[in-house]
Amino acid sequence: MNTQGAKRIRILVAKPGLDIHDRGALLLCKAFRNAGMEVIYTGLWQTVEKIANAAIEEDVDAVAISLLDGQPVPIFSKIIKELKKNGGGDICLLGGGIAVTDSCKPQLEEMGVGGLYGPGTPLNVIVDEITELIKSMKN
C-alpha cells in the first residue's frame, strides 16, 4: 500500500469520554498499521481537549473517533472547536461505531466530519476511503 518516498499517513485513533468498548478501535489500529499508516492510539478516558491536543502535538493527518456509546454530535462539535482553537483546523476528522447512526450522519457531515463509518463497514472499505480522503485533502 505504502509507496516509497511518500510521507506515510499519520492517524490518531481516539476513544472519548466514558466509551470503554475498545475492540473496534483496536481492530482499526491494526488495520491502519497493516495498510502502512503510522497509528497513535489515545487509550480510554480521554477528554475532547486531550484528544485535540494529542492530534496537534503528534501532527497527524487525521483523527478517527470510535464511538459505541455517547452522543456523537456534541462530542464531535467540541472536538472541532478545540482543534480550530489550537490551530488544528486542517486535520481530517473521521467517525465510526454504533453511535454514528444514519440519522446523525447529515449533521456530522455538515459540521465537516470527513468520513463516517457505521457498524458493519468492511475494514478494507474504511482503509481505502480514508487513504483517498487524506490524499485528496493533502493535495
Add this chain to the structure above:
Amino acid sequence: MEPIIKGEDVKVVRWREKPKKLDTFSDIEVKESYGPEDLKNTNYEEEIGDPGEYPFTRGIHPNMYRGKIWTRRLFCGVGSPSFTNKRLKYQIKRGASGIIVSPDMPCNMDIEPDHPLADGFVALQGAPIYCGKDTDLIFEEIDLSSTSIAFQWCDSSALFTLACFIASAQKRGYDISKLRGSIINDPLHQYFGWYTGGQPHSSPHLKLKINTDIVEYCAKNMPYWHPVVINSYDISQSGTDVFQEVGFGFALAKEYIRSALKRGVDINKIGSRIMHVYTSNMDFFETIAKFRAVRRMWAKMMKEEFGATDPKACRAFITTHTDGYSLTYQQPANNILRIGIETLAAVLGGVQSTDPCGYDEPYCIPSHKAALMSLNTQNIIAYETGVVNCADPLGGSYYVEHLTNTIEDGINKYLNKIEEMGGIIAAIENGWAVKEVNESKIRRDMEVEEGKRLIVGVNELVLDKEEWVPVDIDRDAWLDDISGEEYIESLQAHKKNRDINKVKEKLSALHKTASTGDNLMPATIDTVNAGATLAEVLGTIREANGLHYDPYGMVENPFK
C-alpha cells in the same frame, strides 16, 4: 431477485459441503464421535452425581425447572429513573419473571454527570442512580417482595447503589432480610476484564475492602441476596476463550472469598451467595459443558479449599447473558435465531436465570420490540419445547461429559497459573491480566476477516441490504426521546434542595468510619438518607484512604 438465464443450469455449489471448522470456539479439538472409552476414568458418583447432589455437575436442584422455571430477565436501564420504571413494568407485564437494572456509564465508573468525562454519556446506556430519590423512582409501584432484582453495578458504586436500594425498600416498609436479588460488585475485574488499565487514581485493595463490606453486610442482614456476581461475562466479551473466561472468574472469586473469610464471614453462608455470570455463545456444546464444569469446580473448591460443610453452600448459582459479540449488523433478523440458540444452550446447561440480548444490539441498546422478542424467546423455550421436564437432559452424553472434563482441566490449568503468580491482584499489578485480555481483543475479528470462522451475512452468504429479511430497527426514533439533560437538571435541583448541613454531618461520619476500617454500609445508608450523592460518598471514602477524591483525578471535593 436475480433473473434465471434460460439454458444455463444453476450449479449447487454447496452440495456435499464439509464444515470448515471442526474445533470448538475455544479451539478444543473434537473427535468424530465419543464412546464409553472416553469416560472410563470418570466416576459417576464422584465426578458427576445426580442432579441436586454434590458436586452438582448436573444441576443444583434435584428437579431443576420442574420446581421453578429459571428466572427470565432482561437488561433494562435508560433515560430518567421514571422512564426506566416504565420500561421495567412493561417487561414484567410481558413475561419477565425477574428484572435487571443496569447503570449508565458514569455510574458504572464511580463518577457523576457533572464530571468532565461524563459529558454526552448520562442516562444513555443505563439508568442513572446518583441519589436515593433515583431508586425510589425506579422501583415505584413494583412489588419488591415478589421481584428478584439484579443490579448490574460492577465497581465500588455497588456500595452506594445497594445503600440507595436498601433505603428505598426500608422507606416502603420492606424487611430487607427477605429481599431477593443480586449486585455484580466485582470491582477487580474492571482492571482488565472489559476495559483496560483501571482508573488512574484507584487502589485494588480499597476496591476489595468495599467488596468485602457488601459481602459481610449481606451475610448478616440480607441472607437471600447475592452480594457478588463474578462478572466473567465481561471478560468473555473481550474475546477470551472459555479457559480465560472461567479461570479469571474463579481467581476473582477466590480473592473475594479469602477477604470475606478473613473478616470472619462463614463460608457456609456465602458459598452459594457468590454467584456467576457467564456468556452463552454460539458454540452450543461448549456453552453447555462450560456451565456443567463450573458447577463441579465450584463445589470442589468450596468443600476442599474453603472447607464448606453444608453441601448447599457448594452450589454455583449461574446466570447468563447471551453473546453480544455474536450478533451482526448485517441481516439483523438472523440475530433472533442466534439469541434463541444461545438461550437454549444456557437452559440445557442448567442455569438459574437468562438474560438474552436484543436482536438490535449491533444498532442500539434494545428497543421495546427487541426487548419483547427477547422475552418471547425465553418463554417459548420455557413453555413450548419441553426442556423443563427433565433435569440435565444431556447428562451422560459421551461427548458432553468428555467436553465437560476437558474444559474443567483447561480452566484448572489457567487458574493455577494465576494462583502461582500470587492471585488476581498480583496478576493485575504485574500487568499480566491486562496483557492476556488485550491479546484476545481483536483475535475473533481477525478470524472472521481471514475467513477462518464463518458468520452468515458477514463473510459468507453476504447479501445486499435490499434482500435482508425486514425487521424493525427503530434506534433513532426511540432514542430521540431520551435526554440526559432532563436528568441532569433534576439532580442539580436535588442538590440545591437538600439540607446541606445534614449531608456534611453524615459524610463526615462516613469519613470517620472509612478511616477506622469498619463496615461502610450502615454509614453509607445514612448518607443516602441525608441526600448525599454517589461521588460525594465514594470520594469521602477514597479521601479517608489517602486517595484523590476523584478516581480520574479531575474533580475536587466540593465541600472543601
